[in-house]
Amino acid sequence: MTDDALFPPDWADRDALIIEPSGVRVTFGELESRSNAIAHLFRARGLMSGSTIALVMENRAEFLVISWAAQRAGLYYVGVNSHLTAPETEYILRDSGASALFTSAALLDIADAAAPEVPHRFVVDAFGERSGWEELDAVLGEFPTNPIPDQREGDFLLYSSGTTGRPKGIQRPLAGGPLGSYPDPPGRWLRELLGFQAGDVYLCPAPLYHAAPLGWSMGVHRSGGTVVVLERFDAERALDVIQRHRVTHAQWVPTMFVRMLKLAPEIRDRYDMSSLRMAIHSAAPCPVEVKRAMIDWWGPILFEFYSSTEGMGATAIFSEEWLRKPGSVGRPLLGRPLILDDDGRELPTGEIGTVWFDGGTSFRYRGDPGRSAAVVDSSGRATVGDLGYLDEDGYLFLSDRRTDLIISGGVNIYPREIEDVLILHPAVLDVAVIGLPDPDLGRRVVAVIQPTASGAVEVDELLEHCRTRLARYKMPREIRFTEQLPRTPTGKLRKHLISDEPS
Secondary structure, three states, rough: OOOOOOOHHHHOOEEEEEEEEEOOOOHHHHHHHOOOOOOOOHHHHHOOOOOOEEEEEEOOOHHHHHHHHHHHHHOOOEEEOOOOOOOHHHEEEEEEEEOEEOOOOHHHHHHHHOOOOEEEEEOOOOOOOOOOOHHHHHHHHOOOOOOOOOOOOOOEEEEOOOOOOEEEEEEEOOOOOOOOOOHHHHHHHHHHHHHOOOOEEEEEEOOOHHHHHHHHHHHHHOOOOEEEEEOOHHHHHHHHHHHHHHHOEEEEHHHHHHHEEEEEEEEOOOOOOOOEEEEEEEOOOOOOHHHHHHHHHHHOOEEEEEOOOOOOEEEEEEEEHHHHHOOOOOOEEEEEEEEEEOOOOOOOOOOOOOEEEEEEOOOEEEHHHHHHHHHOOOOEOOOOEEEEEEEOOEEEEEEEEEOOEEEOHHHHHHHHHHHHHOOOOOOEEEEEEEEEOOOEEEEEEEEEEOOOOOOOOOOOHHHHHHHHHHOHHHHOOOOEEOOOOOOOOOOOOOHHHOOOOOO
């Protein structure tokens, strides 16, 4: 390694990555040399600072290795949800302007169908032959493993849906500074708030294409820690991994808590959790009784933060505070939360309104200046449309995560996208997609269908219609029928009335 190395030479033999259950390991020395070689590949293919690459792959070591190569080459890197269909993936690749795409043999068919316009395409496994694709290892042999001479900090560019149902790229301006100048809020929070030290071990049980798993894993690497990545979440396996790897910090969504709590007591008691010093959770509101049960089980080591991919602000709360303020998502960690009414006036303590943040991170929705302008006011305050209130001590409580958004298993699901698919069925006159309470997922996706006068239709037929057009996690878990959906005279759907209807 050289003075321009991302990771210090004395870390070279430590594990940077462990993938479970496959057991694949990558040391810091290997992460340094391999990310350097890929950065040289970027430059050889004409990708300079500000260019964009995309990754369509499952949780595996190459996801983070390639992300680090893009980070040190000053690129934007797009983690594409690996469960999307080819048309959904193609939209993101086209909208992001990706110049290179990396995928795995398992997802090659979807990536191939989605990427006709991407000029540089690589597979991280041996895959035989496919026109237009190169095997990454075969290409990298010709490139050096020392740093490129023009290293610059890059950033991720991740997608979440907007009000139209189309995914929106959340793009932050590149600072373009030298390595080490990246703001890295997760790394700072780990070190300064959560006691993370070089040599500690972090468990990532969630998909790396999400902002928190990706950002926090890279923050762990900057802090000299080992990231253990689950290929997919399994409740008992997570406990086993904590015990075997002596995990010190782990990040969760509430659905994972539910599934671990539902394990038989004799299974839960089988595993030693004593190494775990901090359990971080976010992504969805955690039911009060679920969080209380986790604190009873693991002790007061839960740390909850509320934020968004946009990075417009954040709050956080430790267990001791939460036990005094059950249900709160904490006090300011980034920016300052404000509760405003629909006219932009600040509301008094305890009154519910829209949550805005002042002083957070700058961002824009790629290719959608109208959407960007709609969430940032003339004073620079920003919102994602969540509702909540502040108590007398400045603690934030959320009342809803956007009016129509469904958070199922910690994943954001946007009803409009599903509605736009179902309305195309010839027997559907009108449709509304809502989220109803679910003991496991938090909310489940329910489609309420108003058929045409002559449109007799079976549930299986509607599900099959959706199956070829939507990712599996977006599929309705229940379909109901109604004679008339409640709309206002102006055509606005009154979804809260649908939620009150019996099943």
